[in-house]
Amino acid sequence: MKFIDEYRDAGSAKKYARLIAKTTTRPWTIMEVCGGQTHAIVKFGVDELLPRDITLVHGPGCPVCVTPLELVDKAVEIASKPRVIFCSFGDMLRVPGSKKDLFSVKAQGGDVRIVYSPLDALKLAEQHPDKQVVFFAVGFETTAPANAMAVYQAFQKGIQNFTILVSHVLVPPAMEAILSSPQNRVQGFLAAGHVCTVMGYTEYEPIVRKFGVPIVVTGFEPLDILEGIYLCVKQLEEGRCAVENQYARAVRRDGNRPAQEIINEVFCVIPRKWRGVGEIPHSGLALQDKYRDFDAEIRFGVAEVCAEESPECISGLILQGITKPYECAAFGTRCTPDRPLGATMVSSEGACAAYYRYRHYRAENPV
Amino acid sequence: MNKENSFTLQCPLSLSDYPHVLLAHGGGGRLMNQLIEKMILPEFENPFLKTRHDGAILPVAGGKVAFTTDSYVVHPLFFPGGDIGSLAVYGTVNDLAMCGARPLYLSAGFILEEGLPMDTLWRIVKSMKMAAEKAGVQLVTGDTKVVDKGKGDGIFINTAGVGVFEHDLIVGPKQIQLGDAILINGDIGRHGIAIMAEREGLQFESTVESDSAPLAELVLKLISAGIQIHCLRDLTRGGLAAALNELAQAGGLTFEIDERAVHLDGQVRGACEILGLDPFYVANEGRLIAFVAAEDAGRALALMQSHELGRGASIIGKASEKSPGQVTLMSRIGTRRILDMISGEQLPRIC
Numbered sequence: 001m002k003f004i005d006e007y008r009d010a011g012s013a014k015k016y017a018r019l020i021a022k023t024t025t026r027p028w029t030i031m032e033v034c035g036g037q038t039h040a041i042v043k044f045g046v047d048e049l050l051p052r053d054i055t056l057v058h059g060p061g062c063p064v065c066v067t068p069l070e071l072v073d074k075a076v077e078i079a080s081k082p083r084v085i086f087c088s089f090g091d092m093l094r095v096p097g098s099k100k101d102l103f104s105v106k107a108q109g110g111d112v113r114i115v116y117s118p119l120d121a122l123k124l125a126e127q128h129p130d131k132q133v134v135f136f137a138v139g140f141e142t143t144a145p146a147n148a149m150a151v152y153q154a155f156q157k158g159i160q161n162f163t164i165l166v167s168h169v170l171v172p173p174a175m176e177a178i179l180s181s182p183q184n185r186v187q188g189f190l191a192a193g194h195v196c197t198v199m200g201y202t203e204y205e206p207i208v209r210k211f212g213v214p215i216v217v218t219g220f221e222p223l224d225i226l227e228g229i230y231l232c233v234k235q236l237e238e239g240r241c242a243v244e245n246q247y248a249r250a251v252r253r254d255g256n257r258p259a260q261e262i263i264n265e266v267f268c269v270i271p272r273k274w275r276g277v278g279e280i281p282h283s284g285l286a287l288q289d290k291y292r293d294f295d296a297e298i299r300f301g302v303a304e305v306c307a308e309e310s311p312e313c314i315s316g317l318i319l320q321g322i323t324k325p326y327e328c329a330a331f332g333t334r335c336t337p338d339r340p341l342g343a344t345m346v347s348s349e350g351a352c353a354a355y356y357r358y359r360h361y362r363a364e365n366p367v
Numbered sequence: 368m369n370k371e372n373s374f375t376l377q378c379p380l381s382l383s384d385y386p387h388v389l390l391a392h393g394g395g396g397r398l399m400n401q402l403i404e405k406m407i408l409p410e411f412e413n414p415f416l417k418t419r420h421d422g423a424i425l426p427v428a429g430g431k432v433a434f435t436t437d438s439y440v441v442h443p444l445f446f447p448g449g450d451i452g453s454l455a456v457y458g459t460v461n462d463l464a465m466c467g468a469r470p471l472y473l474s475a476g477f478i479l480e481e482g483l484p485m486d487t488l489w490r491i492v493k494s495m496k497m498a499a500e501k502a503g504v505q506l507v508t509g510d511t512k513v514v515d516k517g518k519g520d521g522i523f524i525n526t527a528g529v530g531v532f533e534h535d536l537i538v539g540p541k542q543i544q545l546g547d548a549i550l551i552n553g554d555i556g557r558h559g560i561a562i563m564a565e566r567e568g569l570q571f572e573s574t575v576e577s578d579s580a581p582l583a584e585l586v587l588k589l590i591s592a593g594i595q596i597h598c599l600r601d602l603t604r605g606g607l608a609a610a611l612n613e614l615a616q617a618g619g620l621t622f623e624i625d626e627r628a629v630h631l632d633g634q635v636r637g638a639c640e641i642l643g644l645d646p647f648y649v650a651n652e653g654r655l656i657a658f659v660a661a662e663d664a665g666r667a668l669a670l671m672q673s674h675e676l677g678r679g680a681s682i683i684g685k686a687s688e689k690s691p692g693q694v695t696l697m698s699r700i701g702t703r704r705i706l707d708m709i710s711g712e713q714l715p716r717i718c
Contacts, residue, residue, distance in 0.1 A: 001636055013700040045702025090714030107387040114714070116567060116642075222700045337709075338397060348643070348714065358704040 003249070007221030008044070016226035017049035020233055027053040028236050029185045030229060031178070031321045033171060034192035035062030035349030036220050042354040044222040054233065057185070057321030060174050061192050063139040064091050064347030065319060066274040067167045070307040072097035075136055075165055078300045079105045079112050085128060087121035088136040089143075090114045095346050098307040118150035118164070125154070125162035134296045137164040142194045144168050144285060145259035148266035151287065151294045163296035168285035169272055171195050172203045177280045179211045183322050188232040190218040190225065193247040198263075200255025204243045212241050219247040266291055275343055276309070276316030313342030318351050325352040332356060395605030395650075396709045400613070419617055420539050421462040421600065422530075433468035435459060436527035442520055444487065446565045448557070448577030451524060452494035454652060457581045458603070459528040460502040464583035465599040465655065467538035467590060468530030470502060475509040475526050480519030491522065502581035504528065530583075534590055540617035542597040547686040548664035549622060550657045552585060552671050553578065553679035554630040555607050559649035560638045571634045580653030585674045594667045595660035602651040605708065608694070609648070610656055612708040616692045624684035624706060625697045647696075647706060648713050658686065 038058040076097045079086035093102040106112040115121050118135045125133035137147040154162045196217045204215045214235035218228030228246045272284025287295050312330050317323040335341040344350035391398040415423040422435030439455040463470040557578040600610045639646045659667045671677030696706040
């Protein structure tokens with residue numbers, strides 16, 4: 001299959017691995033920002049092809065993982081109400097809130113549906129004028145344009161029974177937060193390719209200047225990731241730092257302008273809490289005042305829910321690349337995908353879930 | 368009450384974890400296995416159930432028979448490549464075939480929802496008739512119940528089946544030997560993607576058809592050719608990964624699978640890539656894996672490939688190590704990883 005097979009070729013993968021090994025003279029720690037990249041690295045064993053001196057740490061780019069617990073609780077509360085159709089992308093349904101997840105709401109009679117697009121949720125609202133249709137608007141810059149478009153269309157069409165529960169977060173402020181932390185060990189980034197298809201990569205240029213770290217916009221196939229690592233290591237070894245674009249087949253410097261315009265039309269930037277990490281300034285999106293009527297938190301009056309995280313879960317440290325999943329005492333024992341303590345274990349893109357699923361036999365003797 | 372006669376009302380599955388049945392309890396993954404292992408097996412303990420095979424092999428006067436049952440709740444009722452009726456016939460026929468038996472007789476229990484269009488029922492019955500003819504079985508007994516509107520999903524079907532043995536071969540998880548080759552009769556994931564496309568209105572360039580088919584003839588062809596088949600398993604919910612894991616655990620062996628030998632139709636692959644699904648966990652209804660003695664692997668493959676339902680057959684791996692009952696996968700880029708069972712249904716990813 002075009003655009004897949006050539007990026008999963010064993011021969012080319014080994015060539016890149018040799019090139020990386022040849023280029024590397026010192027230890028380097030590189031963070032892949034996106035959960036999709038983490039998943040691919042662990043699934044394909046990309047890290048096993050790397051020299052010992054290269055350490056990959058897994059970043060905060062898993063939308064399911066960083067959605068705060070209280071927001072899952074709010075979703076559960078809204079979805080449990082009568083006459084509500086609660087729509088969500090599939091992988092949010094299994095995320096445990098402080099009491100239960102959305103699957104349990106469904107099992108107890110709640111109308112919870114998996115949709116593939118927020119516009120499908122909008123269609124449901126048109127088909128069911130007697131019901132309130134709520135869409136769980138989770139994700140990074142990647143999903144923001146479609147979610148914005150659903151609200152924009154609802155506004156244009158005057159659809160009254162449609163709202164979204166917003167939990168949008170933005171990548172660059174999180175990268176800055178990681179680099180600003182005194183515990184930071186990240187020396188270079190593989191930026192999230194899909195986010196950059198929407199936003200481009202001009203946002204990263206000031207980060208490179210401020211912190212002196214190379215940032216390579218990287219795709220999601222094994223060879224994309226290997227090439228991204230190579231470009232990053234090469235910069236580090238040469239003492240350079242710049243934004244480079246490995247994912248040129250999908251990403252332009254300016255990104256997708258119409259997508260950015262619809263985001264700016266519907267959303268505004270606010271500080272947001274990241275699960276396990278805490279509040280990061282300018283790191284999230286909320287509905288503009290003009291679109292407040294489409295805010296599910298306001299319509300259902302659930303703005304004040306407070307929730308406590310499991311004290312044992314260290315997902316915050318994992319999302320910042322400070323700790324590896326198998327270094328957690330609960331990993332694979334008290335915390336498994338069946339009984340996750342935190343979201344990095346429950347989401348298919350979460351670093352803990354990826355390690356458990358693809359290499360849980362290594363929990364005791366990690367690589 | 369003395370301890371031996373006492374019984375406990377306490378549910379063996381921790382109620383605090385799962386006070387209600389979830390869809391994942393029927394998803395063919397870890398939760399379903401827990402349900403079977405903790406609730407069902409201990410309560411009905413007997414040697415036939417304990418084998419955890421697709422059907423039970425029962426001693427009867429003058430020989431043995433294979434007996435199995437399955438229920439069908441598929442939605443939509445009609446999908447490209449099949450419908451609930453043909454599925455209900457083939458599914459049960461295949462379970463018998465996986466015991467190494469020749470399927471002969473089926474029962475059918477219909478649970479109909481009030482208001483189901485009679486024409487729909489008629490189409491399903493006609494489809495079952497054709498499927499039974501194709502599979503060489505007779506439907507010999509049945510039952511019909513109607514439930515109130517809103518208490519069913521149009522129609523649910525249960526079928527049970529009986530088959531006989533025409534050979535002395537014992538086929539089952541415990542028979543798997545170290546070094547056995549693992550064969551599959553074609554590409555994976557068609558049924559799951561066909562259903563999902565129909566259910567969710569996903570559009571492809573051409574229609575993905577379910578692989579739903581009766582597998583008994585293919586199996587009997589291998590057996591009658593003298594292939595040393597040690598174990599058979601048809602791939603259903605939970606896909607190839609679930610079948611391999613169940614057998615690895617039941618047989619106490621480790622299987623090594625080569626990802627490059629597992630074939631995918633281009634559109635199935637495309638759908639999986641777009642939706643973030645792993646085809647190893649996507650459902651099939653006409654695929655089986657066969658564990659055969661290494662020296663017979665080549666001949667078994669040729670026999671499979673010469674059969675209509677095995678044209679795309681390949682050898683995907685082998686039973687490679689004695690312990691500890693797991694499945695490893697050699698990835699396309701030449702690294703090794705675990706191929707685990709997932710806990711419930713696969714969920715489409717956000718991005």
